[in-house]
Amino acid sequence: MHWSTLHLLAVTGLAAASAIHDPCKALESKIPGRVSYPGTTTYDASLSSYYSGQERALSPGCIFRPTNTSEVSQFVKLVTSADYKTNFAVRGGGHTLWTGAANIASGITVDMRLINQVDLSEDRKIARIGGGAVWDLAYEQLVPYNLTVMGGRIPGIGVGGFASGGGITFHARERGFSCDNVYGYEVVLGSGEVIYVDEGSHPDLWVALKGGSNNFGIITRFDVATIAQGNMWYSLLSYNYTNATLRAHAKAFSDFMKPKNFDSAAMMGVFLVYTGGEFLLSDSMWYTKDVEKPAVYDAFTKIPNLGGVAELDTTANVVKLFGQNIPSSEQRAFQLTFSFHNPDPNVYMELFKIWEKGVSKIAKVDSIFVEFLVQPHPVTNGTNMFGLTPGRTDDVMIDMTAGYANKADDALVQRVINDIVNKQRALLKSNGYLIDFIYLNYADISQKVLQSWGGDNIAKLRAASKKYDPNGVFQKQVPGGYKIPA
Incomplete structure (x- = not known):
């Protein structure tokens, strides 16, 4: 036999062995029609649907699109086996901004969006929603029943x-966080086992999943409380950005947040925005009862304004309307968050001015858009991992987000936004208003989210991880997300 023939056989043999141990090929063989590769229409469409350019820039070896829980279970068993062990990411809507939050380079990304069913229980008190669904589509299916659920506010x-x-939802001041209203979860554990988790069957994991993100398994179904909902009030008003309107907002919002003025149906956001070389100011006001022009917002609507939206409509239509004011995607994006007890108007004014002064340092960044959102905290019932005081009505949350065009500006934008937030936090801390809590869904990976929830809750998360994921699949093979501190 000639050397060339031997060499050809050896190369062929290596290629065959490589194919045999390729987790993407093995997955495709096991579950045909669910795996897509770079350069294909399905693969490219999945990548292009991420909100931020940071996530769109990552290229997994393949993308797996399961259609049911059994397929997810088969996937987990395969990628945790000795022959095909590989890292993976799990994505739903793909809105988290930072690199690797719900995508991965070289491993496998599980795109859950085909698991998107919405079913009602017989008594219509529970909606069973697929782990890959998006909230606005769920709203549309519930509108005919005059029902809604605790979901997102943009498409x-x-x-x-x-x-x-x-x-954080329209009903946040009445019913807390969305996770406070989940009755049960269908979960694929790191072993591939499928379990149903509720307060009675697995109380430790049930609570850990209420904020614990992707640390315990892949959630393929959420059983959530439905809420009777016909029309709700939505108003979006714009204002001239002046010191006078800022001072009026500082007083109006500080008063709105005082416990004596609390109205559980009233949720809102004050938006300070820098874009296109100018400062903008607007209020979004949502009232979950079928009440036109609720009096609780009078202090805001009486401020001289430029007009806007004001109407009663369904949850589904309100989400569509509000979503028109939010960029549908960003080339680059950065986001930070923090929380505090409601201060007096002078402190709000100082927060506004710190933001205004800081933004001037990135005014020349290509396509810069900076949003400073001030909104009430959800009034939690304590059924979560956050360590917040149940029933407290006067806590406030900041969401600071920057969008821009070029990766070359990452360092500058991140430095300036961090500087703004650090100065605002220092001001609040020096006056006794700052609280430790960092909200996971608005945070950057640089923020110590889980640590902010307190040592006792970290211990609960760690214990649940060791019990339900003893091999640490979701700590080691899923690099994205906020991992449980050792």
Whole structure:
């Protein structure tokens, strides 16, 4: 036999062995029609649907699109086996901004969006929603029943990441976080075993999943409380950005957040925005009862304004309307968050001015868009991992987000946004208003999210991980997300 023939056989043999141990090929063989590769239409469509350019830039070896829980279970068993062990990511809506949050380079990304069913229980008190569904589509299916659920406020927000990381909703001041309203979960564990988790069957994991994100398994179904909902009030008003309107907002919002003025149906956001070389100011006001022009917002609507939206409509239509004001995607994006007790108006004014001064340092960044959102905290019932005071009505949350065009500006934008937030936090801390809690769904990976929830809750997360994921699949093979501190 000639050397060339021997060499050809050896090369062929290596190629065959490589194919045999390729997890993507093995997965395709096991579950045909669910795996896509770079350069294909399905693969490219999945990547292009991520919100941020950071996530779109990652190229997994393949993308797996399961259609049911059994396929997810088969996937987990395969990628944790000795022959095919590989890292993976799990995505739903794909709205988290930072690199690797729900995508991966070279491994396998599980795109859950085909597991998107919405079913009602016989008494219509529970909606069973697939782990890959998006909230706005769920709303549309519930409107004919005059029902809604605790979901996202803009189109395209995935059920999985939103509910497992907390979830801020229109009903946040009446019913807390979205995760506070989940009755049960269907979960594929790191072993590939499928279990149903509720308060009675697995109380430790049930609580850990309420904020614990992707640390314990792949959630393929959420059983959530439905809420009777016909029309709700939605108003979006714009204002001239002046010191006078800022001072009026500082007083109006500080008063709105005082416990004596609490109205559980009233949720809102004050939006300070820098874009296109100018500062903008607007209020979004949502009232979950079928009440036109609720009096609780009078202090805001009486401020001289430029007009806008004001109407009663369904949850589904409100989400569509509000979503028109939010960029549908970003080339580059960075986001930070923090929380505090409601201060007096002078402190709000100082927060506004710190933001205004800081933004001037990145005013020349290509396509810069900076949003400073001030909104009430959900009034939690304590059924989660966050360590917040149940029933407290006067806590406030900041969401600071920057969008821009070029990767070359990453360092500058991140430095400036961090500087703004650090100065705002220092101001609040020096006056006794700052609280430790960091909200996972608005945070950057640089923020110590789980640590902010307190040592006792970290211990609960760690114990649940060791019990339900003893091999650490979701700590070691899923690099994205906020891992449980050792």
